Amino acid sequence: MEHLIGYDLARGLHIIAVIAWIAGLLMLPRFYAYITASQPGGEMEAAMLKAARSLRSIILIPSFILAWAFGIFLFATYLTGDWTGPIPEVLSHVPHWFWAKFILVLGLSGYQGFLSAQGRKLAQGQRPHSEKFWRLMSEIPFLVAIAAVLLATLEP
Template sequence: MNAYDLVRGLHILAVIAWMAGMLFLPRLYAYDAEQNAKPEPLKSEMQALLRTWQTRLLRIILNPAMILALIFGVWLFWLRSGQGADWSFAHQPWMITKLIGVVLLFGWHGFLAGQRKKIAAGTSKYSGRFWRMTNEIPFVLAIIMVLSVTTEWTLR
């Protein structure tokens, strides 16, 4: 086993955990938003439980997984370059596509984290329908990034 394969495996595991959290958190937000139509005793109890789950998911799974994915991703980038000797791959369309996807995922993660605070404060303006419609954003980005990296399409 070489270092690149080990780091790549760890990166994939971290990304799986990150993606799982990013696919589940909007679902919790949707359930939370839908509680507003329920009578008060049930609404308060369920929202308190959902908000605890949201916070724990973000702090215990999403944030650590994102940080590990970033660390292992940067490490892979460094190893792929031959420890800084050849950065030519960084200018290829497949890598640019991957990096754009990473930036978009970080943006979505930030948006989700910010919305958790607004939901907890009762100031979120988004409905359950919005959260269900946007739930697949991370997966669509993942499809694009994985296919760009695994096919390594280039300009010829």
């Protein structure tokens, strides 16, 4: 059976989607820091709220969906052989490093959900976290991305 998309193309598109996703996750907390530091109801707050909303809808959501879709496709390439066997046997072809990367990706997905919920709070005028908090939070995706990329490239 011939595939519509090959492994190398899927891997390249996955990487591109992940780059966009991580970029959005790095930027969004900075926008939240600017919102938190701005005058409530002011022009800066309105501009940053709009920018954050656009970032979520134009970059984060599509890149998140594409990163997961291509990631699932790539994961499926490990699942070879007889699918009628026990699940542990079917999953035995998946390398151990993949599960650590998968946990990191689940964490980033949850982090994006947290950011979305916080964005709704900020849009309602609530400011539950400080500017410093948001500046620190903007570093998390980069640290997680380092670990995930090293797991995927070094395959320890």
